[in-house]
Amino acid sequence: MPAHAALRIVRVAGSIYEIVGEAGFDRLTKAFYDRVADDEILGPMYPDDQLEQARTRLRDFLVGRFGGPQRYIEQRGHPRLRMRHMPFPIDGRARDRWMELMTQALAEAEFPPAVADLMLRYFADTATFMINRAEA
Numbered sequence: 001m002p003a004h005a006a007l008r009i010v011r012v013a014g015s016i017y018e019i020v021g022e023a024g025f026d027r028l029t030k031a032f033y034d035r036v037a038d039d040e041i042l043g044p045m046y047p048d049d050q051l052e053q054a055r056t057r058l059r060d061f062l063v064g065r066f067g068g069p070q071r072y073i074e075q076r077g078h079p080r081l082r083m084r085h086m087p088f089p090i091d092g093r094a095r096d097r098w099m100e101l102m103t104q105a106l107a108e109a110e111f112p113p114a115v116a117d118l119m120l121r122y123f124a125d126t127a128t129f130m131i132n133r134a135e136a
Helices: 016-036 048-065 071-076 081-085 092-109 113-129
Strands: none
Touching (some): 016 048, 092 113
């Protein structure tokens, strides 16, 4: 079998926002930040009193990224993800934990499998792009 034959093509009809709606992104980000709060790697990056603000920013970013209203850009401008995350020590271990918690959150949010697959691919690529520190 050729190497490319193993690739799975995932397609969805309509935008992800149209499929899961505002409520879906609320479920996803709540499930994610519920895990972050007590996590020994990611938790220290967030002051306790700012978790809800971080959740709202992530929700608004994802809503806009996946076809919904552009609230994030309207309120905060261009995402500039790497620049905004530079103050946080993101190494491979933090990237992997972020992916682990987001994968769990996606399962809890119960998105359709094709949607979850597309989002996981996006998250994996973006999480890798956010690495800004070498392993300690």
